[in-house]
Amino acid sequence: MSLSRLQTDIATATMEAEYNALSMVMRDILPLRRVFKTVAQGLGLSNETATSLKTTVWENNMGCLKLARLKPGQYTPRSKHYAVKYHWFRSHVSDSTNNISVEYIESEAQKAYILTKGLTLDKFRSIQKLLCRW
Numbered sequence: 153m154s155l156s157r158l159q160t161d162i163a164t165a166t167m168e169a170e171y172n173a174l175s176m177v178m179r180d181i182l183p184l185r186r187v188f189k190t191v192a193q194g195l196g197l198s199n200e201t202a203t204s205l206k207t208t209v210w211e212n213n214m215g216c217l218k219l220a221r222l223k224p225g226q227y228t229p230r231s232k233h234y235a236v237k238y239h240w241f242r243s244h245v246s247d248s249t250n251n252i253s254v255e256y257i258e259s260e261a262q263k264a265y266i267l268t269k270g271l272t273l274d275k276f277r278s279i280q281k282l283l284c285r286w
Contacts (some may be wrong), residue, residue, distance in 0.1 A: 167215035171238055172222055174211060174254070178241035181207055181252070203251075210257040220245060220254045 166273055188205055211217045223246050244250050264272065266279040280286075 167213055167219070170211065170213040170216035171219055174216060175211065175238040175241055177209060178244065178252075182241075182244065185252075186203070196207070203249075206251045209252070209254045210262070211254050212257050212259050212262050214256065217254060217256055222246075 244252050
């Protein structure tokens with residue numbers, strides 16, 4: 153369950169803030185995937201069906217995306233000071249059997265912006281159309 157709370161860490165760059173947020177999202181996704189697998193097996197679905205759930209996390213920061221796709225233990229010169237607690241999820245993304253991927257999305261197509269950014273009316277309407285499928 154997601155909830156609002158004060159930020160405990162201070163990011164020194166946009167990429168670091170995005171990476172911290174990505175790590176927190178993965179903390180929610182992985183338990184949900186385990187619940188789905190348990191429910192699917194309880195419904196009598198095959199183990200192959202239960203484990204084939206593909207999860208895509210959309211990210212619009214290229215630096216964050218590059219860092220998230222690195223193998224565990226690898227860093228970029230600008231990210232080597234990031235707290236180790238944020239790198240844990242990369243083993244799940246790099247393992248192809250998990251079916252978890254982090255993909256790029258352009259800012260204009262980022263639907264969450266309607267909730268998090270101050271938008272012009274035109275941008276608001278375009279995201280509203282994406283959400284409502286008008």
